Amino acid sequence: YAGRLIEVVGLKEKRLGDMAFSDKHANFLVNFADGSYRDAVTLIEEAERLVFKEFNIKLEREIIVLNNNNYKIN
Secondary structure, three states: OHHHHHHHOOOOOOEEOOEEEOOOOOOOEEEOOOOOHHHHHHHHHHHHHHHHHHHOOOOOOOEEEEEOOEEEEO
């Protein structure tokens, strides 16, 4: 469901640097070699913002990034 929302707001295959939303499943990010942490977070934040703006639905992250060295899995 989240992937479909991300696709509808136009982010499927959206690329930033070497990081992009997958062309198969829009709720996955793909690192094309040198994708950065910052690029990944920027794409995630853009998806959250656009989905909320379009559908008034708040996406919840399955992985919560604490900083570039640590993560927490819900």
